[in-house]
Amino acid sequence: MSAYNHTLQQIWHRYEEETGQMPATTRDAVAWGIERKLLRAPEIDPLEKLAEDMATALRAEYRIDAQGRKYRVNHAVRITRSGVQYTFWADLDHAARPHMEKAFSQRRKQIVNDCLQLKTDVDVYNDLHADQPPIQLVLNFTDDVAEIENLDRGKAA
DSSP: OOHHHHHHHHHHHHHHHHHOOOSOOHHHHHHHHHHTTSOOOOOOOHHHHHHHHHHHHHHTOEEEOTTSOEEEOEEEEEEEETTEEEEEEEETTTOOHHHHHHHHHHHHHHHHHHHHHHHHHHHHHHHHTTTSOOOOOOOOOHHHHHHHHHHHHHHHO
C-alpha cells in the first residue's frame, strides 16, 4: 500500500474519531482534512483529468444489438511495461479477439477478487457479531443473471 493511501486512511479514521459522524462521505472527510491542513488540494494535470474523464465516458457507453441486448461498447486491457501501467481501450464491435479475451479475463478476475473480499468481510463481520444470526452470502450468481436477462427480454418485447 502506498504511503499516500495510508495517510488518507489515517485522516479518515481521525475524522471519524473526532467528529463521530459515521457513516460519512469521503468528500466531508477530505474537506475536514483540508481545513485542518492535514491535506492539500492537488494541482490537477489537465491531460490526466481529461484522460480519466474519457475512461469514465468509455466505460459508460452502451449499444443495443440486433437481438435487443444492451452491451458495453468499450473494453480495457491493463498492461504493465517497464514498471508503468497502461490501459488500452478497444471497441467490442471491431476489437481483435486477443484484446477481448484479455479484457474479459481481467474483468472476470476483478469480479472474483471482489467476491473473495466480500466473503471475507462478511465472515469477519459475522465473527465479530456472533451473538446475532450470521449474514448469509450466496456467491452463485446463475439465478440472478438469468432473472435479469429475463427481465431485460420482457422490457424489449
